[in-house]
Amino acid sequence: MTPPRALATPQPHDSVRNHSRVARVARVLSGVAAAAALVVGGVSAAVPAQAVVNPYMTYEGTSVNSANVPATTVDISTLTGVKFDRGTYYVNDVVQDGSIGGVGLAGNYYTGDGEVDLTGLYGSVKVVAKLYSGKYMVQSVTKYLRAVPIVTNTIPAGFPTAATTGVPDGVTLTPSTALDVWTPGAVLDGLDVQGCLSVHVPDVTVRNSRITCTDETLRAVSLTDAPGFVMEDSEIVSDGSAQVAIGWGGYTLRRVEIRGTQDGPRLGDNVSISDSYVHGLVRHDGVHTDAVQSTSGSGIVVRHNTLDPRQAGSDDFLNSAVQLGTETGLQRLENALFEGNFFNGGSYSVNVSCSANVRNVVFQGNAYGHGNRYGAAIAVPGVTFTQDRWVDTGNLIKVAPAC
Structure with missing residues:
Protein backbone atom coordinates (compact mmCIF):
# COMPACT_ATOMS: atom_id res chain seq x y z
CA MET A 1 0.00 0.00 0.00
CA THR A 2 1.36 3.39 -0.96
CA PRO A 3 2.03 5.46 2.15
CA PRO A 4 0.17 8.74 2.32
CA ARG A 5 2.01 11.94 1.60
CA ALA A 6 3.36 13.48 4.79
CA LEU A 7 4.83 16.93 4.94
CA ALA A 8 7.96 17.63 6.93
CA THR A 9 7.18 19.52 10.08
CA PRO A 10 7.86 23.18 9.32
CA GLN A 11 10.70 24.62 11.33
CA PRO A 12 10.70 28.01 12.96
CA HIS A 13 13.30 29.05 10.41
CA ASP A 14 11.12 28.38 7.39
CA SER A 15 10.28 31.67 5.66
CA VAL A 16 6.58 31.29 6.49
CA ARG A 17 7.37 30.88 10.19
CA ASN A 18 9.79 33.78 10.00
CA HIS A 19 7.04 36.16 8.90
CA SER A 20 4.88 34.92 11.77
CA ARG A 21 7.71 35.56 14.19
CA VAL A 22 8.14 39.12 12.92
CA ALA A 23 4.41 39.68 13.28
CA ARG A 24 4.55 38.48 16.87
CA VAL A 25 7.42 40.83 17.60
CA ALA A 26 5.22 43.70 16.45
CA ARG A 27 2.66 43.08 19.18
CA VAL A 28 2.75 45.16 22.30
CA LEU A 29 4.62 43.21 24.96
CA SER A 30 2.94 45.16 27.72
CA GLY A 31 -0.33 47.04 27.73
CA VAL A 32 1.05 49.31 30.38
CA ALA A 33 2.64 52.52 29.18
CA ALA A 34 6.18 53.11 30.39
CA ALA A 35 7.31 56.53 31.41
CA ALA A 36 10.87 57.32 30.39
CA ALA A 37 13.20 60.07 31.41
CA LEU A 38 16.25 61.37 29.56
CA VAL A 39 19.03 62.91 31.58
CA VAL A 40 21.16 65.45 29.71
CA GLY A 41 23.71 67.61 31.53
CA GLY A 42 22.19 66.64 34.86
CA VAL A 43 18.71 67.86 33.85
CA SER A 44 15.90 65.36 33.49
CA ALA A 45 13.77 65.86 30.39
CA ALA A 46 10.45 64.03 30.36
CA VAL A 47 9.80 61.77 27.37
CA PRO A 48 6.19 60.88 26.46
CA ALA A 49 5.00 57.50 27.80
CA GLN A 50 5.36 54.77 25.16
CA ALA A 51 4.43 51.11 24.79
CA VAL A 52 7.18 48.61 25.67
CA VAL A 53 8.21 46.77 22.48
CA ASN A 54 11.41 45.13 21.28
CA PRO A 55 13.32 47.05 18.60
CA TYR A 56 14.36 45.22 15.45
CA MET A 57 15.67 45.80 11.92
CA THR A 58 14.44 44.42 8.62
CA TYR A 59 15.76 43.92 5.11
CA GLU A 60 13.06 43.54 2.45
CA GLY A 61 10.49 43.04 5.20
CA THR A 62 12.35 40.26 7.01
CA SER A 63 14.28 40.47 10.29
CA VAL A 64 18.02 40.86 9.71
CA ASN A 65 18.97 38.72 12.72
CA SER A 66 21.60 36.37 11.28
CA ALA A 67 19.87 36.60 7.88
CA ASN A 68 21.63 36.72 4.51
CA VAL A 69 21.90 40.23 3.09
CA PRO A 70 23.69 40.93 -0.22
CA ALA A 71 27.11 42.54 0.17
CA THR A 72 26.16 45.77 -1.56
CA THR A 73 24.29 48.96 -0.64
CA VAL A 74 20.92 47.95 0.79
CA ASP A 75 17.99 49.59 2.56
CA ILE A 76 17.56 48.66 6.22
CA SER A 77 14.50 49.60 8.29
CA THR A 78 14.63 50.09 12.06
CA LEU A 79 11.47 49.63 14.13
CA THR A 80 11.23 50.58 17.78
CA GLY A 81 8.76 51.65 20.43
CA VAL A 82 10.87 54.71 21.25
CA LYS A 83 9.85 57.89 19.45
CA PHE A 84 12.57 59.30 17.20
CA ASP A 85 12.75 61.62 14.21
CA ARG A 86 16.09 60.70 12.60
CA GLY A 87 19.06 58.40 13.00
CA THR A 88 22.43 57.20 11.77
CA TYR A 89 23.65 53.71 10.88
CA TYR A 90 27.04 52.33 11.91
CA VAL A 91 28.49 49.19 10.29
CA ASN A 92 31.11 47.38 12.36
CA ASP A 93 31.34 50.59 14.41
CA VAL A 94 32.07 52.75 11.34
CA VAL A 95 29.55 55.52 10.65
CA GLN A 96 27.75 55.34 7.29
CA ASP A 97 27.32 58.29 4.95
CA GLY A 98 23.55 57.89 4.79
CA SER A 99 21.04 58.67 7.50
CA ILE A 100 17.82 57.15 8.80
CA GLY A 101 14.84 59.17 7.64
CA GLY A 102 11.26 58.87 6.54
CA VAL A 103 10.25 58.21 10.15
CA GLY A 104 6.64 57.22 10.65
CA LEU A 105 4.40 55.41 13.11
CA ALA A 106 3.13 51.91 12.28
CA GLY A 107 1.04 50.43 15.05
CA ASN A 108 3.20 50.51 18.17
CA TYR A 109 6.42 51.04 16.24
CA TYR A 110 8.23 54.11 15.03
CA THR A 111 9.95 53.14 11.79
CA GLY A 112 12.71 54.71 9.73
CA ASP A 113 14.72 53.68 6.68
CA GLY A 114 18.28 54.25 5.59
CA GLU A 115 21.01 52.84 3.37
CA VAL A 116 23.74 50.55 4.67
CA ASP A 117 26.84 49.87 2.55
CA LEU A 118 28.00 46.26 2.94
CA THR A 119 30.28 46.27 -0.10
CA GLY A 120 33.38 44.15 0.45
CA LEU A 121 32.10 42.62 3.68
CA TYR A 122 31.51 38.94 4.31
CA GLY A 123 29.99 36.96 7.15
CA SER A 124 28.71 38.39 10.43
CA VAL A 125 28.26 42.17 10.33
CA LYS A 126 27.34 44.40 13.25
CA VAL A 127 24.79 47.11 12.42
CA VAL A 128 23.97 49.83 14.95
CA ALA A 129 21.19 52.38 14.56
CA LYS A 130 21.66 55.48 16.73
CA LEU A 131 18.30 57.19 16.99
CA TYR A 132 17.64 60.83 17.87
CA SER A 133 14.69 62.96 18.93
CA GLY A 134 15.41 66.63 18.59
CA LYS A 135 19.05 67.12 19.55
CA TYR A 136 19.26 64.11 21.89
CA MET A 137 20.04 60.47 21.19
CA VAL A 138 17.18 58.41 22.60
CA GLN A 139 18.16 54.85 21.70
CA SER A 140 20.91 52.69 20.21
CA VAL A 141 19.76 49.47 18.46
CA THR A 142 22.35 46.77 17.66
CA LYS A 143 21.72 43.80 15.35
CA TYR A 144 23.85 41.29 13.44
CA LEU A 145 23.32 40.13 9.87
CA ARG A 146 25.24 37.94 7.43
CA ALA A 147 26.74 39.70 4.41
CA VAL A 148 26.92 37.35 1.42
CA PRO A 149 28.02 37.65 -2.21
CA ILE A 150 25.51 39.27 -4.55
CA VAL A 151 25.51 36.34 -6.97
CA THR A 152 23.84 33.37 -5.27
CA ASN A 153 22.71 31.21 -8.20
CA THR A 154 25.94 30.03 -9.81
CA ILE A 155 26.65 26.29 -9.81
CA PRO A 156 30.36 25.69 -9.15
CA ALA A 157 32.42 23.83 -11.73
CA GLY A 158 32.29 20.07 -11.36
CA PHE A 159 28.77 19.84 -9.98
CA PRO A 160 25.77 18.61 -12.02
CA THR A 161 23.88 21.06 -14.24
CA ALA A 162 21.22 20.81 -16.94
CA ALA A 163 24.06 20.21 -19.40
CA THR A 164 25.30 17.09 -17.58
CA THR A 165 21.95 15.57 -16.56
CA GLY A 166 18.74 14.59 -18.29
CA VAL A 167 18.31 13.22 -21.78
CA PRO A 168 21.69 13.32 -23.55
CA ASP A 169 22.14 15.47 -26.63
CA GLY A 170 21.45 13.61 -29.86
CA VAL A 171 18.88 11.20 -28.44
CA THR A 172 15.66 11.07 -30.46
CA LEU A 173 12.66 10.48 -28.21
Whole structure:
Protein backbone atom coordinates (compact mmCIF):
# COMPACT_ATOMS: atom_id res chain seq x y z
CA MET A 1 0.00 0.00 0.00
CA THR A 2 1.36 3.39 -0.96
CA PRO A 3 2.03 5.46 2.15
CA PRO A 4 0.17 8.74 2.32
CA ARG A 5 2.01 11.94 1.60
CA ALA A 6 3.36 13.48 4.79
CA LEU A 7 4.83 16.93 4.94
CA ALA A 8 7.96 17.63 6.93
CA THR A 9 7.18 19.52 10.08
CA PRO A 10 7.86 23.18 9.32
CA GLN A 11 10.70 24.62 11.33
CA PRO A 12 10.70 28.01 12.96
CA HIS A 13 13.30 29.05 10.41
CA ASP A 14 11.12 28.38 7.39
CA SER A 15 10.28 31.67 5.66
CA VAL A 16 6.58 31.29 6.49
CA ARG A 17 7.37 30.88 10.19
CA ASN A 18 9.79 33.78 10.00
CA HIS A 19 7.04 36.16 8.90
CA SER A 20 4.88 34.92 11.77
CA ARG A 21 7.71 35.56 14.19
CA VAL A 22 8.14 39.12 12.92
CA ALA A 23 4.41 39.68 13.28
CA ARG A 24 4.55 38.48 16.87
CA VAL A 25 7.42 40.83 17.60
CA ALA A 26 5.22 43.70 16.45
CA ARG A 27 2.66 43.08 19.18
CA VAL A 28 2.75 45.16 22.30
CA LEU A 29 4.62 43.21 24.96
CA SER A 30 2.94 45.16 27.72
CA GLY A 31 -0.33 47.04 27.73
CA VAL A 32 1.05 49.31 30.38
CA ALA A 33 2.64 52.52 29.18
CA ALA A 34 6.18 53.11 30.39
CA ALA A 35 7.31 56.53 31.41
CA ALA A 36 10.87 57.32 30.39
CA ALA A 37 13.20 60.07 31.41
CA LEU A 38 16.25 61.37 29.56
CA VAL A 39 19.03 62.91 31.58
CA VAL A 40 21.16 65.45 29.71
CA GLY A 41 23.71 67.61 31.53
CA GLY A 42 22.19 66.64 34.86
CA VAL A 43 18.71 67.86 33.85
CA SER A 44 15.90 65.36 33.49
CA ALA A 45 13.77 65.86 30.39
CA ALA A 46 10.45 64.03 30.36
CA VAL A 47 9.80 61.77 27.37
CA PRO A 48 6.19 60.88 26.46
CA ALA A 49 5.00 57.50 27.80
CA GLN A 50 5.36 54.77 25.16
CA ALA A 51 4.43 51.11 24.79
CA VAL A 52 7.18 48.61 25.67
CA VAL A 53 8.21 46.77 22.48
CA ASN A 54 11.41 45.13 21.28
CA PRO A 55 13.32 47.05 18.60
CA TYR A 56 14.36 45.22 15.45
CA MET A 57 15.67 45.80 11.92
CA THR A 58 14.44 44.42 8.62
CA TYR A 59 15.76 43.92 5.11
CA GLU A 60 13.06 43.54 2.45
CA GLY A 61 10.49 43.04 5.20
CA THR A 62 12.35 40.26 7.01
CA SER A 63 14.28 40.47 10.29
CA VAL A 64 18.02 40.86 9.71
CA ASN A 65 18.97 38.72 12.72
CA SER A 66 21.60 36.37 11.28
CA ALA A 67 19.87 36.60 7.88
CA ASN A 68 21.63 36.72 4.51
CA VAL A 69 21.90 40.23 3.09
CA PRO A 70 23.69 40.93 -0.22
CA ALA A 71 27.11 42.54 0.17
CA THR A 72 26.16 45.77 -1.56
CA THR A 73 24.29 48.96 -0.64
CA VAL A 74 20.92 47.95 0.79
CA ASP A 75 17.99 49.59 2.56
CA ILE A 76 17.56 48.66 6.22
CA SER A 77 14.50 49.60 8.29
CA THR A 78 14.63 50.09 12.06
CA LEU A 79 11.47 49.63 14.13
CA THR A 80 11.23 50.58 17.78
CA GLY A 81 8.76 51.65 20.43
CA VAL A 82 10.87 54.71 21.25
CA LYS A 83 9.85 57.89 19.45
CA PHE A 84 12.57 59.30 17.20
CA ASP A 85 12.75 61.62 14.21
CA ARG A 86 16.09 60.70 12.60
CA GLY A 87 19.06 58.40 13.00
CA THR A 88 22.43 57.20 11.77
CA TYR A 89 23.65 53.71 10.88
CA TYR A 90 27.04 52.33 11.91
CA VAL A 91 28.49 49.19 10.29
CA ASN A 92 31.11 47.38 12.36
CA ASP A 93 31.34 50.59 14.41
CA VAL A 94 32.07 52.75 11.34
CA VAL A 95 29.55 55.52 10.65
CA GLN A 96 27.75 55.34 7.29
CA ASP A 97 27.32 58.29 4.95
CA GLY A 98 23.55 57.89 4.79
CA SER A 99 21.04 58.67 7.50
CA ILE A 100 17.82 57.15 8.80
CA GLY A 101 14.84 59.17 7.64
CA GLY A 102 11.26 58.87 6.54
CA VAL A 103 10.25 58.21 10.15
CA GLY A 104 6.64 57.22 10.65
CA LEU A 105 4.40 55.41 13.11
CA ALA A 106 3.13 51.91 12.28
CA GLY A 107 1.04 50.43 15.05
CA ASN A 108 3.20 50.51 18.17
CA TYR A 109 6.42 51.04 16.24
CA TYR A 110 8.23 54.11 15.03
CA THR A 111 9.95 53.14 11.79
CA GLY A 112 12.71 54.71 9.73
CA ASP A 113 14.72 53.68 6.68
CA GLY A 114 18.28 54.25 5.59
CA GLU A 115 21.01 52.84 3.37
CA VAL A 116 23.74 50.55 4.67
CA ASP A 117 26.84 49.87 2.55
CA LEU A 118 28.00 46.26 2.94
CA THR A 119 30.28 46.27 -0.10
CA GLY A 120 33.38 44.15 0.45
CA LEU A 121 32.10 42.62 3.68
CA TYR A 122 31.51 38.94 4.31
CA GLY A 123 29.99 36.96 7.15
CA SER A 124 28.71 38.39 10.43
CA VAL A 125 28.26 42.17 10.33
CA LYS A 126 27.34 44.40 13.25
CA VAL A 127 24.79 47.11 12.42
CA VAL A 128 23.97 49.83 14.95
CA ALA A 129 21.19 52.38 14.56
CA LYS A 130 21.66 55.48 16.73
CA LEU A 131 18.30 57.19 16.99
CA TYR A 132 17.64 60.83 17.87
CA SER A 133 14.69 62.96 18.93
CA GLY A 134 15.41 66.63 18.59
CA LYS A 135 19.05 67.12 19.55
CA TYR A 136 19.26 64.11 21.89
CA MET A 137 20.04 60.47 21.19
CA VAL A 138 17.18 58.41 22.60
CA GLN A 139 18.16 54.85 21.70
CA SER A 140 20.91 52.69 20.21
CA VAL A 141 19.76 49.47 18.46
CA THR A 142 22.35 46.77 17.66
CA LYS A 143 21.72 43.80 15.35
CA TYR A 144 23.85 41.29 13.44
CA LEU A 145 23.32 40.13 9.87
CA ARG A 146 25.24 37.94 7.43
CA ALA A 147 26.74 39.70 4.41
CA VAL A 148 26.92 37.35 1.42
CA PRO A 149 28.02 37.65 -2.21
CA ILE A 150 25.51 39.27 -4.55
CA VAL A 151 25.51 36.34 -6.97
CA THR A 152 23.84 33.37 -5.27
CA ASN A 153 22.71 31.21 -8.20
CA THR A 154 25.94 30.03 -9.81
CA ILE A 155 26.65 26.29 -9.81
CA PRO A 156 30.36 25.69 -9.15
CA ALA A 157 32.42 23.83 -11.73
CA GLY A 158 32.29 20.07 -11.36
CA PHE A 159 28.77 19.84 -9.98
CA PRO A 160 25.77 18.61 -12.02
CA THR A 161 23.88 21.06 -14.24
CA ALA A 162 21.22 20.81 -16.94
CA ALA A 163 24.06 20.21 -19.40
CA THR A 164 25.30 17.09 -17.58
CA THR A 165 21.95 15.57 -16.56
CA GLY A 166 18.74 14.59 -18.29
CA VAL A 167 18.31 13.22 -21.78
CA PRO A 168 21.69 13.32 -23.55
CA ASP A 169 22.14 15.47 -26.63
CA GLY A 170 21.45 13.61 -29.86
CA VAL A 171 18.88 11.20 -28.44
CA THR A 172 15.66 11.07 -30.46
CA LEU A 173 12.66 10.48 -28.21
CA THR A 174 9.60 8.44 -29.14
CA PRO A 175 6.27 9.98 -28.01
CA SER A 176 4.31 8.03 -25.44
CA THR A 177 1.24 8.50 -23.27
CA ALA A 178 1.21 7.87 -19.51
CA LEU A 179 2.59 4.45 -18.57
CA ASP A 180 1.49 1.86 -16.02
CA VAL A 181 4.21 -0.83 -15.87
CA TRP A 182 3.37 -4.39 -14.76
CA THR A 183 6.18 -6.33 -16.47
CA PRO A 184 9.08 -7.18 -14.13
CA GLY A 185 12.47 -6.18 -15.51
CA ALA A 186 10.98 -3.93 -18.21
CA VAL A 187 13.33 -1.42 -19.87
CA LEU A 188 11.95 1.93 -21.07
CA ASP A 189 14.47 3.61 -23.35
CA GLY A 190 14.21 6.80 -25.41
CA LEU A 191 10.62 7.71 -24.54
CA ASP A 192 8.97 11.12 -24.33
CA VAL A 193 6.18 10.28 -21.88
CA GLN A 194 3.41 12.88 -21.85
CA GLY A 195 1.89 11.78 -18.59
CA CYS A 196 2.90 10.19 -15.30
CA LEU A 197 4.70 6.91 -14.74
CA SER A 198 3.46 4.19 -12.38
CA VAL A 199 5.54 1.08 -11.66
CA HIS A 200 4.16 -1.95 -9.80
CA VAL A 201 6.88 -4.58 -10.29
CA PRO A 202 10.58 -5.01 -9.47
CA ASP A 203 13.69 -4.17 -11.48
CA VAL A 204 12.27 -1.72 -14.01
CA THR A 205 14.78 0.55 -15.78
CA VAL A 206 14.12 3.93 -17.40
CA ARG A 207 16.91 5.55 -19.42
CA ASN A 208 17.29 8.35 -21.96
CA SER A 209 13.67 9.37 -21.36
CA ARG A 210 11.55 12.32 -20.24
CA ILE A 211 8.52 11.98 -17.96
CA THR A 212 6.28 15.07 -18.16
CA CYS A 213 3.60 14.71 -15.49
CA THR A 214 1.08 17.55 -15.36
CA ASP A 215 -1.62 15.69 -13.45
CA GLU A 216 -2.56 16.82 -9.93
CA THR A 217 -1.11 13.63 -8.54
CA LEU A 218 0.87 12.68 -5.47
CA ARG A 219 3.89 11.34 -7.40
CA ALA A 220 5.08 12.00 -10.94
CA VAL A 221 6.90 8.65 -10.81
CA SER A 222 4.96 6.35 -8.51
CA LEU A 223 6.70 3.23 -7.20
CA THR A 224 4.53 0.57 -5.55
CA ASP A 225 6.13 -2.80 -4.74
CA ALA A 226 8.84 -1.84 -7.23
CA PRO A 227 12.26 -2.46 -5.63
CA GLY A 228 15.28 -2.21 -7.90
CA PHE A 229 13.87 0.67 -9.96
CA VAL A 230 16.59 2.55 -11.86
CA MET A 231 16.30 5.82 -13.77
CA GLU A 232 19.34 7.26 -15.53
CA ASP A 233 20.08 10.01 -18.06
CA SER A 234 16.44 11.06 -17.85
CA GLU A 235 14.13 13.87 -16.73
CA ILE A 236 11.13 14.24 -14.45
CA VAL A 237 9.19 17.38 -15.33
CA SER A 238 5.97 19.00 -14.12
CA ASP A 239 4.19 22.35 -14.30
CA GLY A 240 3.68 22.48 -10.55
CA SER A 241 0.83 19.97 -10.57
CA ALA A 242 2.65 16.85 -9.32
CA GLN A 243 3.44 17.00 -5.62
CA VAL A 244 6.48 14.70 -5.40
CA ALA A 245 8.92 13.84 -8.20
CA ILE A 246 9.43 10.20 -7.20
CA GLY A 247 8.77 8.06 -4.13
CA TRP A 248 8.98 6.32 -1.85
CA GLY A 249 11.81 3.76 -1.68
CA GLY A 250 13.83 1.06 -3.42
CA TYR A 251 15.09 3.22 -6.30
CA THR A 252 18.25 4.61 -7.88
CA LEU A 253 18.62 7.86 -9.82
CA ARG A 254 21.71 8.62 -11.91
CA ARG A 255 22.21 11.82 -13.93
CA VAL A 256 18.52 12.70 -13.64
CA GLU A 257 17.24 16.26 -13.97
CA ILE A 258 14.11 17.11 -11.94
CA ARG A 259 12.22 20.39 -12.26
CA GLY A 260 8.73 21.83 -11.86
CA THR A 261 7.34 19.50 -9.20
CA GLN A 262 6.28 20.81 -5.79
CA ASP A 263 8.83 18.60 -4.01
CA GLY A 264 11.78 16.70 -5.42
CA PRO A 265 12.47 13.02 -4.63
CA ARG A 266 11.13 11.58 -1.40
CA LEU A 267 13.70 9.46 0.40
CA GLY A 268 12.35 6.27 1.93
CA ASP A 269 14.25 3.00 2.43
CA ASN A 270 17.09 1.97 0.11
CA VAL A 271 17.43 5.06 -2.06
CA SER A 272 20.47 6.17 -4.05
CA ILE A 273 20.67 9.50 -5.91
CA SER A 274 23.88 10.49 -7.68
CA ASP A 275 25.13 13.02 -10.25
CA SER A 276 21.65 14.51 -10.53
CA TYR A 277 20.18 18.04 -10.62
CA VAL A 278 17.03 19.03 -8.71
CA HIS A 279 15.92 22.63 -9.22
CA GLY A 280 13.14 25.01 -10.26
CA LEU A 281 10.50 23.60 -7.93
CA VAL A 282 7.07 25.15 -7.34
CA ARG A 283 5.63 26.32 -4.03
CA HIS A 284 1.99 25.47 -3.30
CA ASP A 285 -0.06 26.28 -0.21
CA GLY A 286 0.66 23.78 2.54
CA VAL A 287 3.85 22.50 0.87
CA HIS A 288 7.25 23.43 2.27
CA THR A 289 9.14 22.81 -0.93
CA ASP A 290 12.38 20.81 -0.70
CA ALA A 291 14.81 19.48 -3.30
CA VAL A 292 14.89 16.17 -1.40
CA GLN A 293 12.97 15.18 1.70
CA SER A 294 12.66 12.24 4.05
CA THR A 295 10.01 11.67 6.69
CA SER A 296 11.37 8.20 7.58
CA GLY A 297 13.87 5.87 5.99
CA SER A 298 17.04 3.81 6.06
CA GLY A 299 19.84 2.97 3.66
CA ILE A 300 19.96 6.36 1.89
CA VAL A 301 22.90 7.61 -0.20
CA VAL A 302 22.78 11.07 -1.82
CA ARG A 303 26.11 11.70 -3.54
CA HIS A 304 27.45 14.40 -5.89
CA ASN A 305 24.22 16.16 -6.79
CA THR A 306 23.19 19.79 -7.21
CA LEU A 307 20.18 20.38 -4.98
CA ASP A 308 18.58 23.83 -5.12
CA PRO A 309 14.78 24.07 -4.94
CA ARG A 310 14.58 27.71 -6.11
CA GLN A 311 13.34 28.91 -9.47
CA ALA A 312 15.69 31.09 -11.49
CA GLY A 313 14.81 34.76 -11.12
CA SER A 314 12.59 34.21 -8.07
CA ASP A 315 13.25 35.73 -4.66
CA ASP A 316 11.49 32.82 -2.93
CA PHE A 317 14.08 30.82 -0.96
CA LEU A 318 11.61 27.91 -0.60
CA ASN A 319 12.16 25.57 2.36
CA SER A 320 15.39 23.61 1.92
CA ALA A 321 17.68 21.61 -0.31
CA VAL A 322 17.49 18.74 2.19
CA GLN A 323 14.62 18.38 4.69
CA LEU A 324 14.84 15.49 7.15
CA GLY A 325 12.29 14.40 9.72
CA THR A 326 10.68 11.25 11.06
CA GLU A 327 6.95 11.89 10.94
CA THR A 328 5.80 8.74 9.08
CA GLY A 329 6.33 4.99 8.90
CA LEU A 330 8.66 3.66 11.60
CA GLN A 331 9.40 7.26 12.58
CA ARG A 332 13.14 6.89 12.37
CA LEU A 333 15.90 7.96 9.97
CA GLU A 334 19.10 5.94 10.01
CA ASN A 335 22.12 5.03 7.91
CA ALA A 336 21.82 8.03 5.61
CA LEU A 337 24.84 9.58 3.85
CA PHE A 338 24.90 12.93 2.05
CA GLU A 339 28.31 13.27 0.43
CA GLY A 340 29.99 15.61 -2.03
CA ASN A 341 26.84 17.54 -2.99
CA PHE A 342 26.27 21.21 -3.75
CA PHE A 343 23.42 22.60 -1.65
CA ASN A 344 21.77 25.98 -2.16
CA GLY A 345 18.48 27.75 -1.47
CA GLY A 346 16.04 27.29 1.39
CA SER A 347 15.65 29.06 4.70
CA TYR A 348 18.50 26.74 5.69
CA SER A 349 19.87 24.59 2.89
CA VAL A 350 19.88 21.58 5.23
CA ASN A 351 17.02 21.43 7.73
CA VAL A 352 16.76 18.54 10.19
CA SER A 353 13.61 18.77 12.30
CA CYS A 354 13.97 19.26 16.04
CA SER A 355 11.87 16.15 16.69
CA ALA A 356 13.76 13.93 14.22
CA ASN A 357 14.69 10.47 15.50
CA VAL A 358 18.06 9.94 13.79
CA ARG A 359 20.93 7.46 13.91
CA ASN A 360 24.03 7.46 11.73
CA VAL A 361 22.98 10.39 9.57
CA VAL A 362 26.13 11.91 8.03
CA PHE A 363 26.85 14.99 5.91
CA GLN A 364 30.36 14.79 4.52
CA GLY A 365 32.34 17.01 2.15
CA ASN A 366 29.36 18.99 0.86
CA ALA A 367 29.61 22.52 -0.58
CA TYR A 368 27.11 25.30 0.16
CA GLY A 369 26.07 28.37 -1.78
CA HIS A 370 24.77 31.60 -0.27
CA GLY A 371 21.26 31.44 -1.73
CA ASN A 372 19.74 30.49 1.64
CA ARG A 373 17.99 32.93 3.94
CA TYR A 374 19.58 32.09 7.31
CA GLY A 375 22.55 29.82 6.74
CA ALA A 376 23.86 26.49 5.60
CA ALA A 377 22.32 24.02 8.04
CA ILE A 378 20.17 23.55 11.11
CA ALA A 379 20.11 20.14 12.77
CA VAL A 380 19.80 18.04 15.91
CA PRO A 381 22.98 16.86 17.66
CA GLY A 382 22.70 13.30 16.32
CA VAL A 383 23.50 14.44 12.77
CA THR A 384 27.21 14.55 11.87
CA PHE A 385 28.76 17.21 9.63
CA THR A 386 32.33 16.57 8.43
CA GLN A 387 34.23 18.96 6.16
CA ASP A 388 31.08 20.69 4.90
CA ARG A 389 32.19 24.10 3.59
CA TRP A 390 31.08 27.33 1.95
CA VAL A 391 31.89 26.93 -1.73
CA ASP A 392 33.49 30.35 -2.22
CA THR A 393 35.65 30.73 0.89
CA GLY A 394 36.28 27.13 1.82
CA ASN A 395 35.38 27.95 5.42
CA LEU A 396 33.63 25.28 7.43
CA ILE A 397 29.92 25.91 7.80
CA LYS A 398 28.32 26.49 11.18
CA VAL A 399 25.37 24.26 12.04
CA ALA A 400 22.59 25.98 13.96
CA PRO A 401 20.84 23.97 16.69
CA ALA A 402 17.35 22.83 15.71
CA CYS A 403 16.13 22.70 19.32
